[in-house]
Amino acid sequence: MGTLNFSAKNIIKKFPGVVALAGVDFELRAGEIHSICGENGAGKSTLIKILSGIHPNNSYEGKLYLGDESLELFSLKDAEKAGITVIYQELALIEEMTVAENIFLGREPTRNGIIDWHKIYSESQQLLNQFQIDIDPTACLGELGVGQQQLVEIVKALGKKSRILILDEPTSALTEKEVKVLLVILKKLRNEGISCVYISHKLDEVFAVSDRITVLRDGRSIATLDADKTSRGEVIHCMVGREIDNLFPRNKTSLGKTLLKVSNLNVTNRKKEVLKNICFEVKAGEVLGIGGLMGSGRSELLLHIFGAWGKRSSGTVEVQGEPLEKHTPAQSIKKGLVLVSEDRKIYGLIIEKDIGFNLSLSSLDMFSGLFLLDSQREFVENDKFFRSLKVKAPNLESIVENLSGGNQQKVVLGKALMTDPKIIFLDEPTRGIDVGAKLEVYELINQLTEKGYAVVMVSSELPELLGMSDRIIMLCEGRVGGTFVNENLEQEQLMSAAMEEN
Amino acid sequence: QNQVTPPSNRDNQIVIGLSLDTLKEARWQKDRDIFVSYAKELGADVLVQAANSDDTTQMQNIEALISRRVDVLVIVPHNGKAMAKAVEKAHEAGIPVIAYDRIIQDCDVDVYISFDNVKVGEMQATFLLDSLSNHGKIIRIYGSKTDNNAFLFKKGQDNILEPYIKKGMIEVIHEDWAEDWKPENGKKITNAAISLHGENFTAVLAANDGTAGGAIQALTEEGLAGKIMVIGQDAELVACQRIVQGTQSMTIYKPLKKLAQRAARLAIDMAKRKVIVAQESTDNGKINVPTIAIDVQAVTKKNMEQTIIKDGFHDRKDIFNE
Amino acid sequence: MNNKLSTRDFSMVISLLIIWAIFTILSPTFVSSRNLSMLMIEFSIIAILALGMFLVILPGHIDLSVGSGVGLFGGIASVLVFQYSWAAPLAMFVSLILAIITWWLMGMLVVKQKIPAFIITLGGLLIFKGSFWLVIQNSTIPVVKGGNVNLYSLLTTYYLPAYVSYTLCLLVIGGVAYRKIVSRNQRKQYGFTVENVEVSFMKVFVTAQAILLFVLVSNEYRGVPLPIVILATLATLVYILTQHTKFGRYLYAVGSNEKAAFISGIPVEKLVIMSFATMGAIVALTGFMQTAYAGSSTTTIGNLMELDAIAACVIGGTSLKGGRGNVMGVLFGALIMVSLLNGMTLLAISPEIKFIARGTVLTLAVWMDVRLAND
Amino acid sequence: MNNKLSTRDFSMVISLLIIWAIFTILSPTFVSSRNLSMLMIEFSIIAILALGMFLVILPGHIDLSVGSGVGLFGGIASVLVFQYSWAAPLAMFVSLILAIITWWLMGMLVVKQKIPAFIITLGGLLIFKGSFWLVIQNSTIPVVKGGNVNLYSLLTTYYLPAYVSYTLCLLVIGGVAYRKIVSRNQRKQYGFTVENVEVSFMKVFVTAQAILLFVLVSNEYRGVPLPIVILATLATLVYILTQHTKFGRYLYAVGSNEKAAFISGIPVEKLVIMSFATMGAIVALTGFMQTAYAGSSTTTIGNLMELDAIAACVIGGTSLKGGRGNVMGVLFGALIMVSLLNGMTLLAISPEIKFIARGTVLTLAVWMDVRLAND
């Protein structure tokens, strides 16, 4: 019986200080793919957590229905019993375990109490084959890239053979290729009568798969549209409440002198050559885009230049003429180099502290005299950034953990900018943030380049690269696969550079 | 009875402060019980403190007793040197101090009453020599190297044994310190000795009945129990049982009753500021402390009746566990 | 994978060999069959406790209370036997149950009340010590009435008769071989690559030899000591538990990423409570053995054993953050610690030096381990 | 933020009051000026050590070696004074330097070699203990030659003359008031909400009274004990350090998310090493005070003090995971522990019960803390 509608009626969910959901209606028809769009903090994840029993039945107002009879979920288990499986925004995998173990985590097949490893390994192999994902089931998950882990997570969920599948931003860490794979899988499932809730900030994906789209704004369900009868413009309008004509408002600025120069850089990690003979330079006022497949070493490149990763076997890095080697992030920052890392939760934020704490963390030197901190001045500065970045939160004292992804990202950016850098590394700066927030980030990039800063931006989204960068470098297995000046470039050119066989 | 009593206790109730090194060993519980009950008979109150063999704790204990304005302090120092400070503090507060069982060095402690541990060690050694007729290979198990009583016992033994060891009549085939006085360490040491030198030794000289027990455990497992003489001290119940069973040869019985009761009376007299008469005196490095010595006895199967059982130190039925 | 040797394990084998070599040179008696038997008994006791500790550390907790627990529950049993003249088995059973309940409660406090295990068990350490002294009234309570033997006292003093140990040894070898064959066939039938027959045979053969050698050496003295049999059984159980059952794998999962484990539908709380309860049982068992070893309950039984147990785990490559470690390692860790102590006692090295040596080896072993893990 | 009173702090105040009430009822002597002075001295010693522990736990590490460290470095100083008849200040200075170097090294091992602090310091615990006994040759080394006094011995025996303490007390109160006013003005000028004058005044007034009361009571006996002055100074320093300096901010950051802290340009390694070095200094200081308190170095000095220090921190709401906790809490934690011990000693409660009570209170306090934190 895979043919029942799953619906939520007038859901209201309050958190201390915030109303996450203020009356949401949502209906998932049997065998449809239903996307949810909304700005950061619109309440998407919260809704998901309610649909999957993480926020138990009595912690919110409103009701859930499966078919016509109401459904009360008090825990994940209940949801699973009801045939609901969720893939959350943050991965739920065990790094120390093998891929296969992760796929079967929580439902291992046993023979009189003893786990049947062989079955686990062969079946996960089958699953992976079935979805044309080529990952070795005996590989240790920790050794995989984020993207591949994301796929494992998906396979794990699919393995549960549930009737309703909910994915909260599953593609935020996937390459174009991997995304295509996923979308194919989803369509296949739909044809098998499995209905699916799909959350993403990437509208082209949304339009590619979904039958219907529900838009949330400020915790309210604004509209539910049929994918084939609506347009991006309309969806965006519903989301942000205004028209956004130009998604990539890059306005070029005249280039200044070279700020960062990297020549024949070779970097090893654990005795493995990871970056091979990399050369590039960035001028003041320039946006250099860096693309490539997952694991092509883009983040590693940034991290190394920033002094946070790997051993340099040869090559030089010059910031404003001065060489950098054997340096720490601290020194880099003093030299006017900052990095906004791709994983804000792990490398960006002190999640359990408040916004102020995080914003000023890299710039405390500014506020400390001989010994003491001038907390008042600190506060004022924090407040300036808090406002200018339009962080959506009650005040500076609110805990970062409770912010939505996009707002967290703004806090990380604020922290970086407060150090008053000359060169800014942005690693996937728009991962998991909404169109509106994206736009703000892009505007920010423009402002920076106008001020004569240099920006290096790693992104997995080719449109973003093409839209925002002046020049583009594609990395391929740690080498420079191609360097392009961004004039009437085609995605295909970039892709081929990224995958070009040597 | 018309003596000056310290202003602290408006009623003439005398309060004695008894600060014990430890209650971890059965022996000290006996001391406490006898002392307290007897003092009560004589109409005095007793505040008991135990320090778990820790000097700092004992300092705190004594501070507390002083805060409670006891009329007289009876101290069983864990460490005779360390408690000098306590004595000073007590005297500052005008409280007389009795050193019980162990001398307190480098201070003007008022009286010292004990059967001293050096004597105990000597007695053990003498017994050993007599029953070995001055010849033999022995294993020596000392107490916890971090407890200076262990050194006192060793000193006593050495006083007697040294000459014979020099002459080569007594050969110490293995010696070691039983960390923390642990019986299992006594056992490990004995095992080590057997592993190293086989069974050709005639006696184990242990620092107390606990470690002796460990040694005997090892011997039992080796089938040597009873064949090899084991000497301990403290007259623990289990030790007495072993003696009657023949697995242990001798322990030292310290007539606690005598000591405790004498001490209790002494304490009360001092509280009443009576004059104390003591025949002997001991040099504690600062003064000659008036000393009341009480004899200890070597206990074997033979004299068990006349000593332990007669004094009611342990019941016959317990010892012979009938 | 988890059952294949890693550099980690090698590092330990090496440290162990070094230690043994040194002691053997300093005093050949170290490798005498007698001393080895003694060593094995001491080893079994620590190793068993360490295995319990392993099960608690794996999900990311820790237990500081085991030392005093060992004293207390050994003490309870001997009081019941000696003063209330219960039958040894009954006394031990009761004490065992009490221990399990106690640890089950501590587990509850940890997961339900979210009090860090470090604190709960620190509290336990103090409470159990106090209770222990109350139970035995600070006196010395033998494990058996005057001179005769009972199950309790035999725990550490019984040696298997030769023929029994040989039969056992054959059974074990047979088991290993069988398991190998089965798993080979299974792998075949699932179409996995199978290591070629020689290798498999060698593996089994080597194992067989090792076991046989051990039995021979022990028989040279008095036979295989009972404790080592107990240890072997427990170790096998824990190995299977941790490597080949849900419970065990979940322990790893919870230890390395509790949130993920929870979302994957693993009953985290139940799991932790159970691992604590198991620890309780193991503490009691160790208590019996340690007390039997000393011959009687005295106030000092169990002192600092928690440190030895933790040290054994950590030396064996168990991560205190949880989620990493394996049975083999723990056993090696314990063996290193014990060999060190036994050897030094044999040489009558003074306590100060013993402490220093223990500290140094602990640090070195872990350091070595970390270095190897990092390349 | 951290200097506002939280339910947490209240929970502690309450527990403290309860404990004090009980003891006062059971034995009025508890609140006698003499006993309070004694209590203050014992409190200072533990609290100082706990503050050091706090600085190590904050960035997410732990130090099990402080107990034996206290013994060792106290011992070194007294050996230098007593056996080599150095001048006390010099001896203490040298021992202090040695301690700092030692902990600096341990810090290095922790950050550079990535060996968990738990292990390093466990190793340290053993090594220092051994070395300690070697240094004092298992004997008793007074802190000063026969009967007279020196800086060392005065550490815990000196009491401030009345007039000094009154001046001090006035200065402190003045300081508090001044700081209050300044911060009010600043807040005003930046246009933040300012608590109304009454409240501010009350706060200052209450503090003033508390301090004054304390001085009066102490003077009733012999005056304010030197140790409490040392503690007060150190506590103020650590408070400023953790709440109002870069260093402190970084400690919190590293404790809650080391990776992010590193990427944010915090010199994580240097930081941890420094916090360990500081711990070294504090251990030495505690060593001197503890030894002076006992009057001489003996083999048992420092035993288990690490547990008291950790317990104090945790009772005070410091998270063992790092990144959470504050000075006030630690002080309260220490005061609770010490009051408990002092009171029970005063009542001449037997050691067994003491252990049990300590364990229970530790658990209860933390439990209460956790409960309140969760609502």
Ligand SMILES: Nc1ncnc2c1ncn2[C@@H]1O[C@H](COP(=O)(O)OP(=O)(O)OP(=O)(O)O)[C@@H](O)[C@H]1O
């Ligand atoms: N545990 C929590 N406590 C307090 N507030 C919360 C909590 N979880 C979410 N919120 C608030 O609820 C609102 C919705 O958060 P939610 O994560 O659902 O947004 P979202 O739509 O998923 O955003 P994003 O697209 O960035 O993931 C946000 O304002 C967030 O700050």
Ligand SMILES: Nc1ncnc2c1ncn2[C@@H]1O[C@H](COP(=O)(O)OP(=O)(O)OP(=O)(O)O)[C@@H](O)[C@H]1O
């Ligand atoms: N704890 C584990 N975690 C992950 N994979 C495991 C685990 N234990 C075994 N496996 C894998 O499962 C498969 C079967 O394991 P099993 O140990 O039953 O057979 P095996 O590995 O051939 O046995 P042996 O280790 O004796 O060769 C093997 O691929 C093994 O690597």
Ligand SMILES: [Mg+2]
């Ligand atoms: Mg979300």
Ligand SMILES: [Mg+2]
């Ligand atoms: Mg990347």
